[in-house]
Amino acid sequence: MYATLVASNFTASVEIIVCVPLSKELTNVLTNLSTKTKVYILHGNRDFLIGKRFEQNTGVKIVYGPYLLETNSKQYVLVHGDELCTDDIGYQRLKLILQNSLTKFIFQKLSKKLRLKLSGQLRKKSIKAQTYKSREIMDVNPKAVQELMKKYPGANLIHGHTHRLNTHRDKNFTRYVLGDWHETGNAISIINSVRRLEID
Numbered sequence: 001m002y003a004t005l006v007a008s009n010f011t012a013s014v015e016i017i018v019c020v021p022l023s024k025e026l027t028n029v030l031t032n033l034s035t036k037t038k039v040y041i042l043h044g045n046r047d048f049l050i051g052k053r054f055e056q057n058t059g060v061k062i063v064y065g066p067y068l069l070e071t072n073s074k075q076y077v078l079v080h081g082d083e084l085c086t087d088d089i090g091y092q093r094l095k096l097i098l099q100n101s102l103t104k105f106i107f108q109k110l111s112k113k114l115r116l117k118l119s120g121q122l123r124k125k126s127i128k129a130q131t132y133k134s135r136e137i138m139d140v141n142p143k144a145v146q147e148l149m150k151k152y153p154g155a156n157l158i159h160g161h162t163h164r165l166n167t168h169r170d171k172n173f174t175r176y177v178l179g180d181w182h183e184t185g186n187a188i189s190i191i192n193s194v195r196r197l198e199i200d
Contacts, residue, residue, distance in 0.1 A: 027057055034058060034060050039058075039060040040061050041061070041063070042062075042063050042065050042078055042079070043062070044080050044161070045082060045095075046119065046123075049104060049107065050062060065079035066079050067079075071190055074156060075152065075154060076156050077148065077156070077157045079157070080159065083144075084144045085138060085139065085162070086144045087137045087141050145175065149173050156173050156194075157176065164179070165179030176188055176194060184198060185198075
């Protein structure tokens with residue numbers, strides 16, 4: 001549902017729905033931003049069709065999680081977060097189908113109208129399914145988090161997907177969770193230290 005956007009030392013969870021071509025306004029904003037700083041985007045739930053043409057049109061670079069962001073003082077592992085929600089078996093099965101290369105190919109050949117209709121139906125089903133799932137199932141699995149971070153000793157973790165804005169301190173790393181975007185949004189600034197930002 002939400003991509004992770006990194007611009008220089010700024011990380012945010014940003015909703016980019018790409019079942020249809022991006023709006024001119026969003027494309028212009030990203031193009032303008034990428035002329036001033038390096039901009040990276042990590043795929044979210046509904047923007048997995050973003051590809052080479054998107055990079056060419058905007059100047060941003062698509063990265064794939066886990067992505068290791070290195071700063072002067074610390075390393076940060078960036079993931080969307082859904083890959084850590086291993087207890088949500090139904091979602092993980094759907095993700096395998098939707099992100100299959102054949103599914104993507106077929107979806108891109110559909111008309112804009114049909115893409116919007118299918119995306120809307122999937123979104124409604126997803127919201128309905130969430131009402132039957134416990135909070136624990138829809139959150140990250142602690143073991144999956146530990147397994148991931150064993151591969152990146154000394155690094156911290158930043159992710160979205162669960163939209164449960166929080167900072168979790170482990171003895172070996174800190175896990176920063178990006179929140180949801182409604183009227184306002186939130187981001188993380190990483191310069192000499194981690195600082196949370198509220199965005200209107």
